Amino acid sequence: MATTGLTERVRSVPRPPAVLERDREAALSERQRELLDVLVLIFDKGFVHLTMADLARELNCSLRTLYGLAPSRNELVLLVVDRNLRSIGRSANDCIDPAMSAIEAVRAYLQGATEAVSATTEEFAADMVVIEGGPELGARHSEYLVAVTRAILDFGVDSGEICDVDTAAAARVMAGLGREFARPEVIPKLRTNPKKAADAMVEIVLAGLTSAPAGCAFSTPTTKDQAQS
Numbered sequence: 001m002a003t004t005g006l007t008e009r010v011r012s013v014p015r016p017p018a019v020l021e022r023d024r025e026a027a028l029s030e031r032q033r034e035l036l037d038v039l040v041l042i043f044d045k046g047f048v049h050l051t052m053a054d055l056a057r058e059l060n061c062s063l064r065t066l067y068g069l070a071p072s073r074n075e076l077v078l079l080v081v082d083r084n085l086r087s088i089g090r091s092a093n094d095c096i097d098p099a100m101s102a103i104e105a106v107r108a109y110l111q112g113a114t115e116a117v118s119a120t121t122e123e124f125a126a127d128m129v130v131i132e133g134g135p136e137l138g139a140r141h142s143e144y145l146v147a148v149t150r151a152i153l154d155f156g157v158d159s160g161e162i163c164d165v166d167t168a169a170a171a172r173v174m175a176g177l178g179r180e181f182a183r184p185e186v187i188p189k190l191r192t193n194p195k196k197a198a199d200a201m202v203e204i205v206l207a208g209l210t211s212a213p214a215g216c217a218f219s220t221p222t223t224k225d226q227a228q229s
Contacts, residue, residue, distance in 0.1 A: 102156025
């Protein structure tokens with residue numbers, strides 16, 4: 001039986017539900033889209049101290065315009081962050097070429113996905129932890145990242161390119177690096193930024209996945225192995 005293609009496996013992974021439903025986003029005016037794009041930059045500097053009135057002044061728009069996008073500051077933040085993460089996620093998926101090997105695809109996908117933390121500031125990271133719904137939003141996107149990474153790794157195992165590792169474990173390690181390094185208490189300890197640190201660590205894991213037998217250290221134990229342990 002032929003194995004399912006790489007891109008088909010990636011497309012089969014369910015996306016997290018959007019804060020801004022598809023029909024509402026399609027109905028946004030060009031001006032509203034511009035405001036949402038600018039808000040990404042504003043929120044990067046931190047946002048818990050801002051009110052809707054503050055944001056309206058910074059954007060040079062009316063409060064009515066902002067309330068037309070979201071009923072509260074918190075919900076506006078979640079909408080903006082989710083929309084930005086989904087845009088980065090689409091770009092990351094587009095980095096995957098059907099002709100790529102699994103290793104190439106994982107590298108390309110995660111390098112695209114870590115754009116989400118490339119400019120993460122301590123202020124933004126700290127505020128996302130305390131805002132209602134912030135940790136949950138981050139967790140949903142993180143789980144999707146893990147699932148796509150695992151789908152690619154499974155393809156690599158099935159095609160014989162990658163040794164028979166525990167792909168759930170390997171995917172969680174690699175896909176979770178960006179989020180881990182973007183924690184507010186971790187950012188100041190890094191020698192680089194969260195994206196560069198995550199990309200570098202992914203390369204180390206990928207090198208192990210194509211090495212044998214060391215690269216198979218995460219392989220699922222056989223019945224014989226379990227009996228001996």
